[in-house]
Amino acid sequence: MNKTDDKRKFMTSSGIEVKSCYTQGDLEAFGFDPDRDLGYPGQYPYTRGIDPEMYRNNPWVMGQYAGFGTAEAANERFKFILSQGATGFSLALDLPTQLGYDSDHPLSQGEVGKIGVAIDSLKDMEMIFDGIRLDRVKHIRTTANAIGPVALAMFIALCEKQEADPGQTQIIIQNDVLKEFVARGTQIFPPRPSLEFAVDAIEYSAKRFPNWQPLMVSGYHYRDAGANAVQEVAFTFANAIAYIELALKRGVAIDDIAPMIRVHFGAHMDLFEEVAKLRASRRMWAEMMNNYGAKKAESLLFRHHSGTIGGTLVAQQPLLNIARVTIEALSAILGGSQSLRTSSYDEAYAIPTEEAEMIAIRTQQVIAYESGITRTVDPLAGSYYVETLTNEIETRVKKYLKKIDEMGGAVAAIENGFIEREIADHSYQSQMEIQNGSRVVVGLNRFTSREEVKIRTFKVKASTEKKQIQSLKRLRKERDNRAVRERLGDLRKAAGEKTNLVEPILAAVKAYATVQEICDVIREVAGEYRSMPGAV
Amino acid sequence: MDRRIRVLIGKPGLDGHDRGAKIITRALRDAGMEVIYTGIRQTPDQIAQAAIQEAVDIIGLSSLSGAHGVLFPKVVEILRKRGAGDILVFGGGIIPNDDIPKLKKAGIKAIFQPGTSTEDIVTFIRANVKNT
Structure with missing residues (x-):
């Protein structure tokens, strides 16, 4: 901010105007009541945290995002991660897998094994987890979204094959x-059938695998697409409401649904606003679940995973990104996250190198073990400024939620382009602020240096795609193709009858049907999403 | 002749991150150009086809998934095969420095990495489209 320009307004990244000084009067202005608005950590409305002791007992889970190449390469990588003392990991999937295309589909060209591992069938899962028993790994996260129920079926099948106890592991999809x-x-499919399909996984897990987490509602990606903090919370909650209400409609109890949901938020640069965002979210979530009639205490808990925002990383003077990630990570921890993933400083260039990944993890360890901020729970509580921001974010989020509800809910607000437009507007505005210098990004629009950046980047082996396609072709020859056709026929029938599809998908998965073969059956019945020019 | 510059912004491949593509689309429009954004998940073939149909002067390609090395040259190749090699192609996204010479050799006129100002892209387009 420009010091000489006194008339200039000071704003948070969400456009909340900030005064030069906050006092007791600001809290009184909105009727702040610490007993009602805060309570104690681990108590309703959980503004201060979901656990009475928070990081005094255990630091947060430091979970990184990894996986690339072939199943063999991923297997080696995960064995290494586990041998280093990690208790869980995330299984990143390549784009063809996430989109339900086999590795030899024309659209898969150039993408196989690029941003995650390629999974064509259960065969690849068996390879990835060769020598890694699921019940010895505490939690595994995947980025399966449109194929959520297929991923769920893959893990169930793998559990059965390994004779592993599903109660001893936590699968987070x-x-x-x-x-x-x-x-x-x-x-993959249009919005409404997509929602139904996602809820299939929730409904099925509620009955069979209550300790698994078949939904991680994610605001992170909205944020990375340019949303501000208020939009991130509002649009994520709107989506959560859509999943919950459909599951309730199918007869699943709120106390069975709520504990299975995790929330994934971004950790951005605006430190105090980010802390306020998390505090407000916990309070609103508890209130929301209470309003749905939740009786169990665990149903009220807003369990959230934070990830530092990739979009705030800058290509110029990339080592400065370590400082940015530190500030973002601090916001997540001061805000009470249960788990955190930190970005690597070289992400504006490519998939991280091992050295950059190590620094990202060590940054979390420095915060956990050196900074002292973990000694007490919710250290910013009672700050005139932070409480005012917390209240302001809640008010603004509720306004958005009311508007979306009046439109007919999240699906309607997606179909009519409202959410996309709101985010695109904010994203464009931020870019223009960076370009006109009113938003400072060090090294980019201020304090720039002319040195050419020398950075070592990571590369996926060029042979990955070829190898993956070879093993897919071998699978198609070796499996019992009559069984595959029969199982896919059963799935087609179930899809036509609009029943829960997890069971028939599981049968197809066990017969080694490919992810694409399964998705193609659902494409026939539910239709396919058609790319349209977006709201710009 | 004061014809407005026509631009196609395309997202080849399966990558769905289009914050950048949308910002560029809007910025070029604000600079007075006619801009068509294809939306995500287009094949190189679809992009080349759309560019020819819409008679654009220049195509901007965006990819953040690492598939640029295969997909960007393919668009140029298809344009040339169909006799539309005069349509310029530039690209942007998460693209390592090492990949840039190869892409340029394959006929990509320029690569814009993260942190590029939209004004630089406007300047680049004006300079290059006028000269051809």
Whole structure:
């Protein structure tokens, strides 16, 4: 901000005007009541945290995002991660897998094994987890969204094959397909059948695998697409409401649904606003679940995973990104996250190198073990400024939620382009602020240096695609193709009858049907998403 | 002759991250150009086809998934095969420095990496489309 320009307004990244000083009067202005608005950590409305002791007992889960190449390469990588003492990992999937295309589909060309591992069939899962028993790994996260129920079936089949106890592991499937239509772009079917399909995984897990988490509603991707903090919370909650209400309609109890949901938020640069965002979210979530009639205490808990935002990383002077990630990570921890993923400083160039990935993890360890901020729970509580921001974010989020509800809910707001337009407007505005210098990005529009950047980047082996296609062709020859056809026929029938599809998908998965073969059956019945020029 | 410059912004491949593509689309429009954005998940063939049909002067390609090395040259190749090699192609996204010479050799006129100002892209288009 420009010090000489006194008339200039100071704003948070969400456009909340900030005063020069906050006092007791600001809290009184909105009727702040600490007993009602905050309570104690681990108590309703959980503004201060979902656990009474928070990081005093255990630091947060430091979970990184990894996986690339072939199943063999991923297997080696995960064995390494586990040998280093990690208790869980995330299984990143390549784009063809996420979109239900086999590795030899024309659209897969150039993408196989690029941003994650390629999974064509259960065979690849068996290879990835060769020598890694599922019940010895505490939690595994995947980025399966449009194919959420297929991923769920893959894990169930693998559990059975390994004779592993599903109660001893936690499978976390993102399965938040609604946000894909706006931000991440891996939708396969149109919005309404996509929502039904996602809820199939929730409904099935509620009955069979209550400790698994078949939904991670994600605001992170909205944020990375340019949304501000208020939009991130509002649009994520709107999606959560859509999943919950459909599951309730199918007769699943709120106390069975709520504990299975996790929320994934971005951690951005605006430190205090980010802390306020998380505090407001916990309070609103508890209130929302309470209004749905939740009786169990665990149903009220807003469990959230934070990830530092890739879009705030800058290609110029890339080592400065370590400082940015530190500030973003601080916001997530001061805000009380249960788990955190930190970005690597070289992500504006390519998939991280091992060295950059190591620094990202070590940054979390420095915060956890050196900074002292973990000594007490919710250290910013009672700050005139932070409480005012917390209240302001809640008010603004509720306004958005009311508007979306009046439109007919999240699906309607996605179909009519409202959410996409709101985010695109904010995203364009931020870019223009960077270009006119009113938003400073060090090294980019201020304090720039002319040095050419020398950075070592990571490369996926060029042979990955060829190898993956070879093993897919071998699978098609070796499996019992009559059984595959029969199982796919059963799936077609179930899809036509609009029953829960997890069971027939599981049968197809066990017969080694490919992800594409399964998705193609559903494409026939549910239709396919057609790319349209977006709201710009 | 004061014809407006016509631009096609395309997202080849399966990558769905289009914040950048949308910002560029809007910025070029604000600079007075006619801009068509294809939306995500287009094949190189669809992009070349759309560019020819819409008689654009220049195509901007965006990819953040690492598939640029295969997909960007393919668009140029198809344009040339169909006698539309005069349509210029530039690209942007998460593209390592090492890949840039190869892409340029394949006929991509320029590559814009993260942090590029939209004004630089406007300047680039004006300079290059006028000269051809």
